[in-house]
Amino acid sequence: MALPTAMRLRGQRCFQHLHRRARRHHGHWMVLRTLDGDVSLLRPELRHQPARCCRCAVVISSKVHKRAVRRNRLRRLFHSYLRTRLEQRVDLAGRWLLISLRPGASDAEESQLLEECDSLLKSAGLE
Template sequence: MALPTSMRLRGQRCFHRLHRNARRHHGQWMVLRTLNGDLSLLRPELRHRPAKCCRCAVVISSKVHKRAVRRNRLRRLFHAHLRTRLEQRVELAGRWLLISLRPGASDVEESQLLEECDSLLKSAGLE
């Protein structure tokens, strides 16, 4: 099951802004980028709707694993994990998160990846 639309981060401009301006937290297998963002600047249709929760995205390139099935499985795993951790956290409203997996991350146990994700969330002050 995908993230609810209120939690999904979409749009090329959002990703460009995250890559340029976000604070980075590096782990062995992934990078977490966080940014306090205002979506109304990039998506005018959201101007009158207050943010209810943070916006999240998971990026897994073909360098991580060649097969799309494996990349999608990892993406779903992280979306579910982020949903359980962050969906009800009202104080994180307006925050943008981007998780990028590094090459070789698909060879690591899923539990280790989720532990690293939790430690990166904690170092970012989100946990």
């Protein structure tokens, strides 16, 4: 199951804004970027919706794994994890999160990846 529309972050302008201005938290297998969101960068139909929770995105390049099936499996894993951890957190409303996996992350155990994601969320003050 994908993230609810309220939690998903989409759009090139949003990603560029995150890459330029976000605070970065580095781990061995991933980088977490966090930023207070800018509603003007969202699609027009989403701009007027109240922010009930944070918006999240997961980026996994072909350098992580060359097969799209494996990249999509990892993306679904992180989306479900973020949904269970952050969906009910109203204090994070309006925050944007971007998780970028680094090359070699597909070789790690899923539990190790989720533990690192959890520690990055804690270091970012989102726990």
